[in-house]
Amino acid sequence: MRDRSENHFQQNKVAYLIYLVLVIGLVGFSSFQLYQFNQKSYRTLTTDVINLREGPGITYDIKSQIEGSTPYRVMRQENNWYYILFDNQEIGWIPTWMADSQTAEANQFIATTLVDEMDVYEENTEDAEIITTTAKDSKYQILYQAEGWVQLQLDGEIGWVKQTDIDITPGTIAYQQSTDITEEEQSSYDDFLSDYDYTVTTTADGVNIRDAATTDGNIITKAALNEQFAYLGQENEYYHVRAVDGTEGYIVNWLSESDSTAMADQAQAAEATSTLAGRTIVLDPGHGGIDPGALTDGLYEKEVTLQTALAVREKLEAAGVNVIMTRDSDTEVPLSDVAYTANQAGADLMISFHYDSTEGVSATGTTVYYYADGSIPVAEEVQAQLMEQSLLPSNGVKFGDFQVIRELQGEGMLIELGYMSNPSDVAIFSQESYWQQVADSIYNALTIYYQ
Ligand SMILES: [Zn+2]
Structure with missing residues (x-):
């Protein structure tokens, strides 16, 4: 009996060793794949x-x-x-x-459309806005791949498509270089422009011409570098222009310039009334990627922070703010990157979005945290405007020793916008209308603060 049991032990030991080798091999292989994937991004x-x-x-x-x-x-x-x-x-x-x-490179891939009509999304989620639809067999450069979604370089913009809609092959697509205009083109411009007092000239290639003076306006066409237009007027940060072919639209004034000194005066007057425009503001949707943040049934904090920040981005961009997102999809952002991004960009403000969690279900409401005293006035204005919307009770403005605000050189705050641990808070802040109200609150607060 003793021999048999020892023998049995030996067999178990061999089986255990084989198992161990398999596990180590598998883990090693998967991390190698993960490493390769990161290299490709x-x-x-x-x-x-x-x-x-x-x-x-x-x-x-x-x-x-x-x-x-x-x-x-x-x-x-x-x-x-x-x-x-x-x-x-x-x-x-x-x-x-x-x-x-660039010429062909090992890590470059091309996407070929497999379906008749492929939807291209603004973000890597089906809830995102569809920017455009492309035909079968169209080819695009792949920029990035994440969780079943692929980011493509389109004509002058970037979009996301579902990986199942495309075929992926190695290679690169050569993009058209910007060209100077010919003498013949210049004389046709001159004829056309002589009928107008002022002109507008693009200072970059592929500048969008939209049907409205906002980033929400549809893109009618794109202008090349040094393309000239007749000046019809100015609205917000946009020139209203007419092209040589009669097309009318709006061009942002930071990608074009005009010969009108009268317009410079107008622009200055516009700037004086809205000093929010032209600010650089960093938005940090808390958590992301492998870090989900707080959890409640079926809902991750990282998802709600992203939706909230995207609503705020839309509102601020429409007001002419240069918005920088630390992430705009489900990716992990190291905590040290947040203040670093803001400091490098010389940002006027950084706002980090979070949703609270605690033991029990009774804790409720929003809290605005600051670190440096210099951030108190703007934090108080944001808190006051959140209260104005009166969606959730306010827990006030408090000092908070969080890394994302501690390392900031400029002003900033971390906002907890409700409790993941409180079902009635969740019922309110999981709604799009709540994100919209947060965006309105922040927009109102900053408009007042920067005046
Ligand atoms: Zn959080």
Whole structure:
């Protein structure tokens, strides 16, 4: 009996060792795949060095020069400019034509549309707005892949599609370089423009011409660098223009310039009444990716913070604010990146969005936290406006020692917008109407604060 039991033990030991080897192998393989995936989400430039600018245009200051071989990720796009984060933590703007005109590279992939009509979304979720629809067999450069969604470079903008709608092959697509206008084109412009007092000239390539003076306006067409238009008027941050072919639309004034001194005066007057426009504000939807934040049945804090911040972004962008998101999809943002992003951008303000959680179900309401005393006035204004909307009770403005606000050079706050642990709070803040009201509160608060 004794022999048999020892033998049995030996067999178990062998089985255990085989099991251990299998587990180690499997874990090792999956982390290798994860590593490879992360490598793919970064890209590199083929140029030796690139100018990193403060804003999306050649008129902005060069903040530093980066070696082209430094891996980077595209965070967002404005017209033909990418806001990018380099592997060395440098952050800034580069023109898309520097990033996309590169020759074939190992980590570059092309998407080919498999379906007759493929919807392209603004974000990597089905709730997001559909930007456009593309035909079967269209080809696009892949920028990024995440959780069944693929980010594509479209003509002058970026969009997300479902991975099931496309075929992925290695390769690159050459994008058209910006061209100077010919003499013939110039004379046709001159004939047309001579009938008008003032002209507007684009200062970037691929500038959107919209049907309304807001980022919500539909894009009618795009203008190349140095394209000229007749000036019809000004509305908000936009020039109302007429093209040589008679098309009318709106162009943002930071991607174009005009020869009218009268307009400069008008612009100054407009700026004096709305000093919110032109501000740089960083929005940080708390948590994300593998960090879900607080949980309640079927709802993650990371989802609600993102929806809230996106509503705020829309509202602020419409008011001419330069909004920078620390994330605009379900990705993880290291805590140290939040203040770093704001500091690098010289942001006027950073707002971090969170939803609270505690033991028990009775705790309720919103709390606005500041770290530096200099942030108290703006925090108080935001709290007052949240109270004005009276959706949830206010727990006031408090000092909070959180990393995302502690390391800020400028002003900032962390807002807890309700309790995940309180079912009646959840019933209110899981609604789109709540995110909208938060956006209105913040917009109202900042309009008052910056006046
Ligand atoms: Zn949180």
